[in-house]
Amino acid sequence: MKTSLRSTLAIACAAAMACAGLAHAQSGSAPARRGITDIMRSGPAVVPPAAPRPAPVQRGQRIAEYIVALVNSEPITNTEVQKRLDRVLDEAGPEAQRMPREVLARQVLEQLISERAQLQLAKELGVKADDAAVDQGVEIVARQNQVSVAELQRRIAQAGISREEFRGNIRNQIILTRLRERELESRTKVSDGEIAQYLAAQQSGAAGAQDINIAQVLVAVPENAGAAQVAQLQRRAEDIAQRARAGQDFAALVTEYSDAPDKSAGGALGLRSAERYPPLFVEGTQSTPVGGIAGPVRSPAGFHVLKVLARERGAAADAVVRQTQLRHILIRPDAKRTPEEAVALLQDYKRRIQGGTADFAALARDHSQDPGSAKNGGELGWSVPGQFVPEFEEAMDRLQPGQISDPVVTRFGVHLIQVEGRREAKLKPEELREVARNTLRDKKMEEAYEAWSQEVRARAYVELREPPQI
The missing domain is CATH 3.10.50.40 (Chitinase A; domain 3)
Structure with missing residues (x-):
């Protein structure tokens, strides 16, 4: 789906955060790809009341269970803090690993408080993540770590993370991403004047x-x-x-x-x-x-x-970029069709197209629910990097010309994508403007997020109990 509503919080990165336990489930070896980004951002650090410092908790040591904080009466436990702290240390650079453990524990607690307040807001607003989106998130994590889904599941089990906990982490990150997109969209409008100023600055070398x-x-x-x-x-x-x-x-x-x-x-x-x-x-x-x-x-x-x-x-501004020509079929889940049923329908379309019993363009014209492209057989034309939401673009980038994707779940619905060609080309004026719009919108999203997350945190009632074990 061609859209200027580009997410700056890639679900691939969000979901991968839940897999930090993978790092210590490989007999000490680091993941093959370490682009695992923690998208959770914390507001002002909340320092729990002073308490005698206990002995550091060792990996695998039994952790005392008690409530360290309440967020709108919902508890955050010591175990939750310790599990997140272990994941942070697994993924951290040497600077963070040298930090005092009590400092990291305070940061992790505040991160969990902010995250919990946002998840509660998402529940109030009806923001959800269906099983199909979670399945796709699991596949993305596996690809980022260059392993199969089965191997990924084996490794997270070896790390002591249950399948339900792992999928729950991914589901929460997808929900948070969708919530932020929804809440920040109105704050990230880009005017034609801003685009013109941006392009002029690029041209002048300012x-x-x-x-x-x-x-x-x-x-x-x-x-x-x-x-x-x-x-x-x-x-x-x-x-x-x-x-x-x-x-x-x-x-x-x-x-x-x-x-x-x-x-x-x-x-x-x-x-x-x-x-x-x-x-x-x-x-x-x-x-x-x-x-x-x-x-x-x-x-x-x-x-x-x-x-x-x-x-x-x-x-x-006149740099050569890789462009992709593609088309898609979009099915939007609704009261009559679940996301899982939409996935199954598109999987059937893919089998029929590859078996030669159906034509992609004809299926798009007859069934796609993207009004902008359906009448043209699903054609989206030549795209530039950053033009689509991350889940869509990640799937598109893995395809060779002529290949068809598995069903791809985004906040717009479920897509079947076919790449028709690729080329290296200079951007046309309208494409330059679209790139500029996306860049400026990303910048505004980053600026707006910090203030918004603190607003959500400030509205929550937070009661700090005992400090976490360190």
Whole structure:
């Protein structure tokens, strides 16, 4: 389905997070592919009341079970914190593995609180993930780790994770992804003027055409913070910035002080075009050399101390990209047809097409529920990277010309995809505008997510009980 509503939270990555136990189920060897991303982002760190520090919990040691927090009367247990903490350590880089375990435990607890509040909101709004979507998520995790589904199931069982727990983790991540897309869609509209400005910046080689990598320490400011608390947090951020400028290791400052997610990477946000960073980050670091410190700068989320890690020239507007010509058949589940029945129907269509008893274009014209493409035999034309939602694009990219996918579940319905051709070509003006729209929308999504997640967290009633065992 051709759409500008491109998700920035790929279900492939979301589902893969649930498979972190895979890393220690392979006799100590790392997964073949380590692109396993934790999409959960936490708000301000909540520090439980001080308590005597127990001996560290060893892997495989029996864990005491008790409630560490309540989120709208729903408990989070010590076992849940320990399991997530083990997964974080399995996937973490050396910086995070050197962090004090109690610091990581506090971060994991806050992550679980934020996640639980969002899942409760999803339930209120009727956001769900059907079994067909979960099945597809399992397959994506297996492909990311370059194993079969059967081997994946064997390894998660070896890691002590039940099939139901594993599928439940994947289901929750899909639900969270769909919730965020739904809630943030209205906040990520891109105007024609913004697109024109973006393209002009690329053509002129302005700062907006740069790729930059920025690391941050975020000192989060609660939504209802008073003036005195804001001033105190600002002083904390200024002290962190001063220590960074004095030469203190930035990754260590991130580990100790930052309330931002993805701290295992030393606070690095990744090499990306300037348009995909918040404008205040770009403006705040515009005159900062590589290795330099900027800020603190203020955003709705709090105070940010920034370090410029790298600057590279961005891709030219006339760059050659790989384009894919494709068509699809879309079946939307409804009250009369479940997602599983839609999958079975499309599997039957695939068998008939490959057996020579049916024609793809004819089936699309007669049965596809995508009004924009059905009348043209399902044709979507030539696409550019980033044009489709991640689940669709991931399946499309694995196909060779002439091949037909298995049924693919997205938030739009269930698709049967056929790739007709591929080529390397320069983008036409309308394609450039679509790429620009997607890039700008991704940037707005990232900016909006931080504020939205804190809003959801602030609306939840959270009661902290005993701190988790560490």
